[in-house]
Amino acid sequence: MILHYDDMTDSSCLVKIISAVRPTEIYNLAAQSHVKVSFDLSGYTAEVDAVGTLRLLDVIRTCGLEKSVKFYQTSSLELHGKVLETPQNEKKLRLTTNRLGAGKTSYPARSQERWRRSSSVS
Secondary structure (H helix, E strand, O other): OOOOOOOOOOHHHHHHHHHHHOOOEEEEOOOOOOHHHHHHOHHHHHHHHHHHHHHHHHHHHHOOOOOOOEEEEOOOHHHHEOOOOOOOOOOOOOEOOOHHHHHHHHOHHHHHHHHHHHHOOO
């Protein structure tokens, strides 16, 4: 496995890496996860954690990999918050307990589901 660093706020950078590497799996580890900074820069946090995920999904489609790439959205405890049952998955209710978790939860799950439906990706 090779880690690639990029800017989740810049689609053109994402396109360059994805089109050059042509991966079969993508693990999205990107997040602005410092709690104090997430309060101080809430717009940036949403841009990286939420909209950045949608950008990455769009880049996968732009590069023609929507049928072949496996996309994994890795997240942290803040996303799931109070756990009512285990194991957790994308169909479980998320009870976030802080602003950071709310930002992480707000967009990725919905955008991934819409992307799957529009791309017929399972």
